Amino acid sequence: MKLCVTLVILLLSGGTALAEGLSNDWLKIVSLAAHQVEYSGVFVYLSDNELETSSITHIVQADSEYEKVSTLDGSKREIIRHHGQTWNYLDNRMVQMDRQQEHGKFPSLLAEQLSASRANYLAIKSGIERVAGYNAQVILFNPMDNYRYAHKIWVHIDSGLILKVAVLGDKNQPIEQYVFTHLQIGGTIDRSWVVAKEAAQHGLLESPEAAGVDINSGWVVDAMPRGFKKIKEIQRPMPGKHTRVTQIVYSDGLSGISIFVEPADGDENDKDGLTIRGALNLHHKVIRKQLITAVGEVPSRTVLQVLDSVRYNGK
Numbered sequence: 036m037k038l039c040v041t042l043v044i045l046l047l048s049g050g051t052a053l054a055e056g057l058s059n060d061w062l063k064i065v066s067l068a069a070h071q072v073e074y075s076g077v078f079v080y081l082s083d084n085e086l087e088t089s090s091i092t093h094i095v096q097a098d099s100e101y102e103k104v105s106t107l108d109g110s111k112r113e114i115i116r117h118h119g120q121t122w123n124y125l126d127n128r129m130v131q132m133d134r135q136q137e138h139g140k141f142p143s144l145l146a147e148q149l150s151a152s153r154a155n156y157l158a159i160k161s162g163i164e165r166v167a168g169y170n171a172q173v174i175l176f177n178p179m180d181n182y183r184y185a186h187k188i189w190v191h192i193d194s195g196l197i198l199k200v201a202v203l204g205d206k207n208q209p210i211e212q213y214v215f216t217h218l219q220i221g222g223t224i225d226r227s228w229v230v231a232k233e234a235a236q237h238g239l240l241e242s243p244e245a246a247g248v249d250i251n252s253g254w255v256v257d258a259m260p261r262g263f264k265k266i267k268e269i270q271r272p273m274p275g276k277h278t279r280v281t282q283i284v285y286s287d288g289l290s291g292i293s294i295f296v297e298p299a300d301g302d303e304n305d306k307d308g309l310t311i312r313g314a315l316n317l318h319h320k321v322i323r324k325q326l327i328t329a330v331g332e333v334p335s336r337t338v339l340q341v342l343d344s345v346r347y348n349g350k
Contacts, residue, residue, distance in 0.1 A: 066149055073224055094229065142196060142213070148289060149288065156179065160174060171189035182261075187200070199213065211313035248270050256344055316337075327345050
């Protein structure tokens, strides 16, 4: 209850920019809500002509939290998160996945993500709207340059849970959205799957994609936009690849850019080209007999600038 009351006070405290009207306490409440609030519901992902529907259940135990996400259309997939680990649940066995790739998944935003975003976006309160039957404070994150997209989030006034997220294109139109269509916050929520998860833990397997080794590859980016910080540089197996792939990850808090480096094998995939999927832009080309791929939740011009500045600085 203290969390809810504090959030309402902060949201109604006046001011238009979060930097002035809402304190770091507000950011902390929003980042913690997805981990401390129990909820169950259905959300959709919308992008171009693509629509994916998933159910999600999140419960909190005395010493930990559990989250289950299941697809409701297309091929059946089920993801379970617990203690910062992520598993793909298959045939009563749990295959551990790369937990680093799961950070910041809807409806979660980490505290460090929100804090970092304040240096690169102007956050403005933009009215109250209803989402899935709940009143939500709308927050618009306007970028301070044209290297990134604007973002919009809808925050449940009582709990701080994020109910909707939208990425806006150059014409201020949504190009990617996550939104709850049905949601129960609190109350009686099914916990039976937690017991099944614990019973299946004897069959725990580690996915090859979960194993990444920290490295210094020698590849550098000379024209990464201001505000993007290097988060990690690893070498890892990836599905469909015969050799380990180098991945360098950058983030500005709300958006991410990754550089992938692998040997060029001369096939069709090695040709220069741009691929767009919602807010995600991907471009690749061959440098020094290596296939370099830049992919990010940023405009295509940003991806092209980054890719064109990649060079090898090793021995």
